[in-house]
Amino acid sequence: MLEIQKIRQDAQPFIDGLKNRNIKDAAEKIEQLLTLDQNRRDSITELEQLRNTMNQSSKSIGKLMKEGKKEEAEAVKSELASSKERIKDLEQEVQTIESSTYDLLTTLPNIPHPSVPLGKDxxxxxxxxxxxxxxxxxxxxxxxxxxxxxxxxxxxxxxxxxxxxxxxxxxxxxxxxxxxxxxxxxxxxxxxxxxxxxxxxxxxxxxxxxxxxxxxxxxxxxxxxxxxxxxxxxxxxxxxxxxxxxxxxxxxxxxxxxxxxxxxxxxxxxxxxxxxxxxxxxxxxxxxxxxxxxxxxxxxxxxxxxxxxxxxxxxxxxxxxxxxxxxxxxxxxxxxxxxxxxxxxxxxxxxxxxxxxxxxxxxxxxxxxxxxxxxxxxxxxxxxxxxxxxxxxxxxxxxxxxxxxxxxxxxxxxxxxxxxxxxxxxxx
RNA sequence: AGAGAGUUGCCGGAGCGGUCGAACGGGCUCGCCUGGAAAGCGGGUAUACCUCAAAAGGGUAUCGGGGGUUCGAAUCCCCCACUCUCUGCCA
Structure with a gap:
């Protein structure tokens, strides 16, 4: 499987390599991959920020419960409901993106070494x-x-x-x-x-x-x-x-x-x-x-x-x-x-x-x-x-x-x- | 195949639903000590990803795998895989 990090760094050799492999829409596929990659990172960034606040809130709930401040704890809980939903959505989204990436990436063959002659069959x-x-x-x-x-x-x-x-x-x-x-x-x-x-x-x-x-x-x-x-x-x-x-x-x-x-x-x-x-x-x-x-x-x-x-x-x-x-x-x-x-x-x-x-x-x-x-x-x-x-x-x-x-x-x-x-x- | 027990970091081994990436011990490693070594003391010791121009730093996830309950799960529930013990079967 090709390394997405390397493609991100410099896509051109991959496009050329795949073209040499007779994959006609190589550029489009790499472009798709890069888009997916960008989307994934955007989603993950948001997701992880939400998780962070979520984790912190959960900790504060723990504290409040210990201190016996039940009502305050309940209040924090209800605030979390919306983040929770958003987290679920984002998780779903990331999963979808990742499986698309996987589907695409697994169809792409290895890049030939420069010494390999071009050819069809x-x-x-x-x-x-x-x-x-x-x-x-x-x-x-x-x-x-x-x-x-x-x-x-x-x-x-x-x-x-x-x-x-x-x-x-x-x-x-x-x-x-x-x-x-x-x-x-x-x-x-x-x-x-x-x-x-x-x-x-x-x-x-x-x-x-x-x-x-x-x-x-x-x-x-x-x-x-x-x-x-x-x-x-x-x-x-x-x-x-x-x-x-x-x-x-x-x-x-x-x-x-x-x-x-x-x-x-x-x-x-x-x-x-x-x-x-x-x-x-x-x-x-x-x-x-x-x-x-x-x-x-x-x-x-x-x-x-x-x-x-x-x-x-x-x-x-x-x-x-x-x-x-x-x-x-x-x-x-x-x-x-x-x-x-x-x-x-x-x-x-x-x-x-x-x-x-x-x-x-x-x-x-x-x-x-x-x-x-x-x-x-x-x-x-x-x-x-x-x-x-x-x-x-x-x-x-x-x-x-x-x-x-x-x-x-x-x-x-x-x-x-x-x-x-x-x-x-x-x-x- | 049936019954039971288990699967935690490099290894051994704890772990109550809350601040646990995880006690404690060992290993390894760095520093101190030493003429040198041992002992002793102190520190460090996972992976992946996100953020960042990069480093530093910050963050997220991971306690066999997957799903669920919950504000919160190594800890509770379900499914699967594997390991061990006993019974059965067998090269």
């Missing part, structure tokens, strides 16, 4: 870099859904039987591969200084709000209505919300956490080849990184986190490229996002496997996540996160890129200690 994302790993075949590589079926390692039909589409069942070496990847990613993260967190897989509404999934994105999350919980769409939600309403000490920063969780996404409206096979699931596994940093350090951290994720892809010998998402394609909460995509030879397409974002204060503002600065004042921190990594598309790419002429699939060297086997399927 994914086609305007900038390819920043690409590694030099190539995969070549002297036969036509198959898509992973065929390979998975042939080797009986992933079963979509069973998933449909148990639950529905988008909930595959991993079997045998398919299941072991999942576990191996999770373990590999977590081990690497620990070596890189991240603390492993195993959070709840359901969150409450306050947590959903804190990281920006609620109030608007309910459609993305599965809801357990009876208990008022949501299934997490990513470990980012619980792991970032660990620090909700905290005031951290500078010496505790940066916070570097990682965690493996299944992720649950409704993905309403997705269709076509995007959802084929492992490309887009309702339940998938992911290891997530979360960092909380001082404002001055967040962009440096963003680069380091992204490089770290790239090192995982390199270790897995996958061809990948790094995108810088344009102003139109970055997520609602992000100020700057890098996407990492791997090349999947069977489908001949790039698959997004990681998204690394700096949210600056956008989440921290919602979370009320602060630190004490040199002057002992509380300031909002910056939050970041990144997938390291999301499993299904990694699995898709591994299967497709590492398939051999004989139909078997080689496991990358680094994973073998984790899988205990070096190949899926028959060798010649």
């Amino acid at each position: 994914a086609s305007d994302n900038a390819v920043i870099s690409q590694n030099d790993i190539q995969v070549t075949f002297n036969f036509t590589p198959k898509p992973h859904w065929d390979l998975a079926l042939e080797h009986d390692i992933i079963d979509w039909k069973l998933g449909v039987k148990l639950t529905g589409s988008g909930f595959p069942v991993y079997k045998g070496k398919g299941a072991i591969l999942q576990r191996a990847l999770i373990n590999f990613f977590l081990t690497k993260a620990r070596e890189a200084g991240y603390t492993e967190i195993m959070p709840p897989l359901m969150i409450n509404e306050a947590s959903g709000f804190g990281t920006g999934q609620l109030p608007d994105k309910e459609g993305q999350m599965y809801e357990v209505q009876l208990d008022g919980f949501y299934l997490i769409p990513t470990a980012e939600v619980p792991i970032t919300n660990l620090y909700r309403e905290d005031i951290l000490n500078q010496e505790d920063l940066p916070i570097k956490n990682c965690g493996y969780t299944p992720c649950f996404r409704r993905e309403a409206g997705s269709y076509g080849k995007d959802v084929k096979g492992l490309n887009r699931l309702h339940q998938f596994d992911k290891v997530e990184l979360v960092q909380v940093t001082l404002p001055d350090h967040s962009y440096d951290t963003l680069e380091k986190m992204t490089s770290y994720v790239e090192s995982l892809l390199t270790a897995l010998e996958l061809p990948f490229r790094r995108l810088l998402l344009c102003t139109g394609d970055a997520t609602f909460t992000s100020a700057k996002t890098y996407d990492l995509e791997v090349w999947s030879a069977g489908q001949e397409m790039w698959l997004e496997v990681s998204s690394v974002s700096n949210f600056e204060t956008f989440q921290a503002n919602r979370l009320k996540l602060r630190y004490r600065d040199e002057n002992n004042k509380t300031q909002l921190l910056h939050t970041l996160n990144g997938s390291a990594l999301a499993l299904p598309r990694i699995v898709a790419a591994l299967l497709e890129n590492n398939q051999q002429a004989d139909g078997s699939i080689l496991i990358p060297e680094v994973l073998r200690p984790y899988t205990g086997f070096d190949r899926i399927g028959e060798t010649i």
Whole structure:
């Protein structure tokens, strides 16, 4: 959530930023916000003055009662009646203004960092870099859904039987591969200084709000209505919300956490080849990184986190490229996002496997996540996160890129200690 | 799931419907004391918002969350959440 105090100080960067986000009536919205803000402050000023006199009168009534001057007390009481009504009205007014402000503010996305390219949609994302790993075949590589079926390692039909589409069942070496990847990613993260967190897989509404999934994105999350919980769409939600309403000490920063969780996404409206096979699931596994940093350090951290994720892809010998998402394609909460995509030879397409974002204060503002600065004042921190990594598309790419002429699939060297086997399927 | 008890500041812990942002103790911190330290003594020690050009100062709100009664609520009433104990159930 954007900081109203900052908008009040200097609205122009916000107007520009929102325009770059393709919000046409950005200026009007900011203007509305400022008006609401002014009205709110006017009302509060009056309200608090009234409350002040009210409090004082109440005290004097107390005194008069003690002194036994009942009639005088009654007189003061009757004088208060009108203020009391006015206070009620003003309270109502403030509440209305605040909820309008909230409604408006929650529709506004984060302001993009100056380095983010302008653009409408994914086609305007900038390819920043690409590694030099190539995969070549002297036969036509198959898509992973065929390979998975042939080797009986992933079963979509069973998933449909148990639950529905988008909930595959991993079997045998398919299941072991999942576990191996999770373990590999977590081990690497620990070596890189991240603390492993195993959070709840359901969150409450306050947590959903804190990281920006609620109030608007309910459609993305599965809801357990009876208990008022949501299934997490990513470990980012619980792991970032660990620090909700905290005031951290500078010496505790940066916070570097990682965690493996299944992720649950409704993905309403997705269709076509995007959802084929492992490309887009309702339940998938992911290891997530979360960092909380001082404002001055967040962009440096963003680069380091992204490089770290790239090192995982390199270790897995996958061809990948790094995108810088344009102003139109970055997520609602992000100020700057890098996407990492791997090349999947069977489908001949790039698959997004990681998204690394700096949210600056956008989440921290919602979370009320602060630190004490040199002057002992509380300031909002910056939050970041990144997938390291999301499993299904990694699995898709591994299967497709590492398939051999004989139909078997080689496991990358680094994973073998984790899988205990070096190949899926028959060798010649 | 049923019955009961509870939820107060960084922690422990008081609190009668009235001057309670909250006794008392501990912690932390500053000052004095000391050659230095301990002890001792004295002071400070929440957050958000409003006011103010800013600082100072002043004000409002906050005692799990929300609503209500009242001139006035940490204290009374209602709803919700959480914690603990017992019973039940169970990986």
